[in-house]
Amino acid sequence: MNSKFSLKKIGYYIVSLPIALAFLFPFYWAVVNAFKPRAEVLKYPPTLFAKQPTLESFINLFTAGNGNFLFFTRNSFLVSIGTVLLTGVACTLAGYALSKLKFPGINIIFVLILSIMMVPFQALLIPLYTLMHDLGLLDTKVALVILFSTFRLPIGTFIMRNSFASLPESLRESAMLDGASEVQILTRIFMPLAWPGLLTVVLLAFMRSWNNFLIPLVFTTSKASQTLQVGLVTFAKQRFYTNWSVINAGSVAGMIPVLILFVFLQKYFVRGMLAGVSD
């Protein structure tokens, strides 16, 4: 009985481990190549380990073109944090209202918010472009924050509404009897209980705005507002040849923030992705 059990276990590992390693290999390969000297990157057959690991590619990445990549990275952080704040606040307030401050007809508002999901943002790029043009927001980080947040609203509001709905109405009533204001009730009574929902919403918002490419590609043109993803593509396409050492270093640098968040807060990512499944 016991030996059969462990045999089954070994079989399981024999199947799973190679698949897991195959999934991790592309990460490994980007990292190894980012640490190889340029001459070793352009070698065939490829070397499986960095024989003389060096930071050369990273130094090139961050110093090339007057440190443009630093600018792109900074912009990505600012835009993603801006999106996190706007999405977090807007969805929390709306979710609370939709769940605890209901009035006849409020569901129409909920349907309007959810209907954003029915139209892919790609289909709205054209009118949004002329709108941003008229508002004088083309090529600004503000435009990116607004657009990223708008398309996070349906799922964010949905998650927050559900978070509050699972909490009892009596919490609000007893706080009201104590004379607490609505904002106090929300921040002091409900948020300490509803924070997992908010964390899910803002993590997804951070990841989506950090990773998105099409929106910054269309709405930004200068290094003052372009993000890391656009910067990486500019790097790869501006030269006559592609500098693969720098691209590998840029890929590694560009995925570190989301990977760190992901590894530590995986539970919330999974929850968020299940709630608002989309590629």
Add this chain to the structure above:
Amino acid sequence: MKIFSKVSRKNKRILKSILFLLPVLILAVMFFLVPLVDLFRMSLKDVSLLGSDKFIGLSNFRKLLFNDPEFWQSLKNTAIYSLMYTPPRLMLATTLAILVNRKIKGITFFRTSFFIPLSISFIIAGYIWLWMFNDTFGIFNYFLEQLGILKQPISWFGNTWLARSAVTIAMVWKTTGLIMIIILAGLQGIPEKLYEAAAVDGASLLQKHLHITIPQLRSTFALAIILSVVGSLKVFSPFYVMTEGGPSQTTQSIVMYLQKMGFSYYRLGYAGAISIVFAIMLLVLSVGQFKLMGVGKE
């Protein structure tokens, strides 16, 4: 007096509620509803950034649907990609979900490994794989040579079908984790006693999956298929990075064509018409998706 205070309290509540909803409403109206209406207006015009703004009725749609081979080519490219991407993604995701649906030492490691490519951007995933598929220095060709499948390195992006295959492989790697967790959630919803009953009847592992798992997961699979099709119809970044639409526009997706018409040629009215056709295609699928997900239900 009592009635009056009751009414005013109710009004106060509505007022508070609307104040709380205001940020979301402003964003939703200004950056969703207004542009959505504007899209229809623009698609009926010959709009360009150079100043022309002439009403031309349905001309854009007529040209797009009946006289634009490049649009149909992009549509075809996207549909082919969708067909290439959906089945392997689903099969792999099902296998992985079954693998990680148990309590065993190291399960977190496996689950994380399969899931982690989801967190990085399509751009970075595209470059990682573009480098692995490099014709001269790529490790992919090297592995295939070592395995004896290839005699000499091949150029993955010089040939339409190889280019499509390369992007498909990269994207299945990148996105399978999402379908895996959906199927995993479905698996965990299957009542344990069904398997116990089958075990009593002496069913094999394969029989259990064939006769219990798969039928029980019917709506989960339907959701997964819709999601994959929707995701692949919206594809942009991986092709933009890996193939740039080539060779000779045989891997240009609809969104790439839309982006090119709109923001390289600045034919905004025409790109608006493309957007509407694209949105209608996806709308049908999205309705099905949200029904299956039960979004909006209490």
